[in-house]
Amino acid sequence: MTMIINSTITKFFRKAFRKNLLFILLFLPFTTCSKKEILQAESIKTTSGWGYTISYKDKILIKQTIIPVISETKSFSSEDDALKVAGLVVKKLNQSISPSVTKNDLILLKIKM
Numbered sequence: 001m002t003m004i005i006n007s008t009i010t011k012f013f014r015k016a017f018r019k020n021l022l023f024i025l026l027f028l029p030f031t032t033c034s035k036k037e038i039l040q041a042e043s044i045k046t047t048s049g050w051g052y053t054i055s056y057k058d059k060i061l062i063k064q065t066i067i068p069v070i071s072e073t074k075s076f077s078s079e080d081d082a083l084k085v086a087g088l089v090v091k092k093l094n095q096s097i098s099p100s101v102t103k104n105d106l107i108l109l110k111i112k113m
Contacts, residue, residue: 038056039054039055039056039061039090039093039094040054040055040056041053041054041083041086041087041089041090042055042086043079043082043083043086044063044065044082046065046075047075048074048075049074049075049076049077049078049082050075050076050077050078050079050081050082051063051064051065051066051075051076051082052064052076052082052083052085052086053086054086054089054090054093062089062099064082064085064086064089067085067106067111067113068085068100068101069101069102069103069106070103070106070113072113074113076111076112077112078112081109081111081112084109084110084111085101085105085106085109085111088101088105088109089101
């Protein structure tokens with residue numbers, strides 16, 4: 001009697017194991033091989049300097065043509081400055097925090113205002 005119960009239990013666990021293994025082998029490649037889309041930052045030339053765009057899947061999410069936070073309507077003086085701020089915004093978005101830029105952020109990035 002004990003042997004029949006052990007045999008039945010063994011068969012049950014083998015069958016369950018095969019089902020789980022089949023599930024893993026069929027669906028795992030779909031979840032791990034999917035292309036991860038990333039945010040892309042690009043500089044843009046404006047009439048008075050530089051700005052940046054941040055896009056996702058070829059759609060522009062943010063277009064910033066002026067330096068945020070300062071009282072003047074002024075573009076970034078260099079492409080490098082625009083890309084530094086764009087990089088900060090992308091980093092914040094990837095961390096799921098507010099992408100807003102503060103005056104302190106601009107000072108820490110050494111942005112010419």
